[in-house]
Amino acid sequence: MEDKKRLEEFEARIQRGEKIEPKDWMPERYRKQLIRMISQHAHSEVVGMLPEGNWITRAPSLRRKLVLLAKVQDEAGHGLYLYSAAETLGVDRQELIEQLLEGKAKYSNIFNYPTLTWADIGVIGWLVDGAAIVNQTMLAKSSYGPYSRAMIRICKEENFHKRQGYEIVATMAKGTPEQKKMVQDAVNRWWWPSLMMFGPHDTDSPNSGELLRWKVKTKTNDELRQRFVNLTVPQAHAVGLTIPDPDLKYNPETGNWEFGEIDWDEFWRVIKGDGPCNRERMRARRKAHEEGAWVREAAAAYAAKHGMKSRVA
Ligand code: FAQ
Numbered sequence: 001m002e003d004k005k006r007l008e009e010f011e012a013r014i015q016r017g018e019k020i021e022p023k024d025w026m027p028e029r030y031r032k033q034l035i036r037m038i039s040q041h042a043h044s045e046v047v048g049m050l051p052e053g054n055w056i057t058r059a060p061s062l063r064r065k066l067v068l069l070a071k072v073q074d075e076a077g078h079g080l081y082l083y084s085a086a087e088t089l090g091v092d093r094q095e096l097i098e099q100l101l102e103g104k105a106k107y108s109n110i111f112n113y114p115t116l117t118w119a120d121i122g123v124i125g126w127l128v129d130g131a132a133i134v135n136q137t138m139l140a141k142s143s144y145g146p147y148s149r150a151m152i153r154i155c156k157e158e159n160f161h162k163r164q165g166y167e168i169v170a171t172m173a174k175g176t177p178e179q180k181k182m183v184q185d186a187v188n189r190w191w192w193p194s195l196m197m198f199g200p201h202d203t204d205s206p207n208s209g210e211l212l213r214w215k216v217k218t219k220t221n222d223e224l225r226q227r228f229v230n231l232t233v234p235q236a237h238a239v240g241l242t243i244p245d246p247d248l249k250y251n252p253e254t255g256n257w258e259f260g261e262i263d264w265d266e267f268w269r270v271i272k273g274d275g276p277c278n279r280e281r282m283r284a285r286r287k288a289h290e291e292g293a294w295v296r297e298a299a300a301a302y303a304a305k306h307g308m309k310s311r312v313a
Contacts, residue, residue: 003027014215022088030216033210033216034089040107043096044108045075046079046107047285055115068121071161119186121165122169123169124190125166126165131197133159134227135224137155173240192263245259
C-alpha cells in the first residue's frame with residue numbers, strides 16, 4: 001500500500017514537471033532504467049573518443065589539430081559528468097566500467113565504424129554530434145535532475161563540435177575534386193549508422209513506453225530521427241552533397257523528408273558486438289585502462305591520506 005501511494009505521488013510530481021533528485025523516493029524500475037541509459041551514454045562518450053583520436057596525429061593543420069584535441073577532450077569530460085550522474089543513483093563507477101571492459105555493457109552503435117580518411121572527422125562532427133544534439137536537447141528536459149543538468153552543458157559543447165565538423169565538410173565540399181569525392185564517400189558511409197543512433201523503431205523499442213511515461217524521454221526514437229533528417233538534408237544540399245538514399249523525398253504536406261528503410265539487421269549485429277570495430281574498440285579501452293592503473297592508485301592513495309572518497313575509476 002505504502003509503495004502504491006508513493007508511486008502515485010512520484011508520478012504526480014513527474015506530471016507536474018518537477019525534477020526527481022537523488023535522495024527522493026523513486027521506483028526501482030525508474031532507478032534501473034536511468035542507470036542503464038546513463039551508463040550506456042557515459043560509455044559511448046568514452047569509446048567515442050577512439051575513432052576521432054585516431055586522427056589527432058594526422059590532422060592537416062595545427063588549427064585542425066588543436067580543435068580536434070579539444071573536442072576529444074570534451075568527450076572525456078562528458079563521460080565523467082555522466083558517470084557522476086549515474087553514481088547519484090547508488091551505483092559504483094568502477095562496477096560500470098568493469099561491465100564495459102568485460103563486453104557486458106552496451107554503448108552507441110556508431111563508434112564501431114572505422115575512420116578511414118580526414119573527411120570522416122568532419123562528417124562525425126556534423127552527423128554524429130548533430131544526431132547527439134537532437135537526442136540530448138530532448139534529454140535536457142528529462143525528469144531526473146542530475147541527468148538533465150549534465151545534458152545542458154554537454155549540448156553546449158556538442159554545438160561547437162557540430163560546427164567544427166560542418167566547417168570541415170563545407171571546406172572539403174568546395175575543395176579539389178578529390179576532396180569533394182572524399183567527403184561524399186564519408187557521408188555515404190556514416191549516414192545510415194547515424195540514423196541508427198536513435199534506436200529501433202518505436203514499435204520495436206521495449207524501453208520507450210516506461211521512459212516516456214516517466215518523462216526520462218519526452219520524444220520517441222522515430223520522432224527524433226525524423227527531426228534529425230529534416231534538419232540535416234538541407235545542410236547536405238547547401239554544400240552540394242547528396243544523401244545516399246534513393247528513397248529520400250520531401251513531403252510538402254507534412255514538411256518531412258521521408259527516407260528509406262534502415263538495415264536493422266546491421267544495427268542489431270553491431271550493438272551485439274559484431275560490428276566492424278567492436279573488438280578493436282574494446283582492446284583499446286582495456287589497454288588504456290590497464291595503462292592508467294598507476295593514476296588510479298596514486299589518486300586513491302592521495303584520497304586515503306586526506307580522508308577523501310576517491311572518485312577515480
Ligand atoms: N546503440 O528500447 P530502446 C554521442 C539498445 S553520445 C547501441 O529503444 P532506449 C556524443 C538499447 O540500449 C551517443 N544500443 O532503448 C559523441 C536497448 O538495449 P538494452 C550516445 C542501442 O534506451 C559524439 C535496445 O537497443 N547517446 O554520440 C542504440 O529507449 C562524437 C532497445 O532500444 C546516448 O546514449 C544505439 N544507437 O533508447 C561522443 C543518449 N539504440 O539496454 C563522441 C542516451 C538502442 O535494453 C564523439 N540514450 N540501443 O539492452 C538514449 O537516448 C536512449 O537510450 C536511446 C535508445 C535513444 C539510445
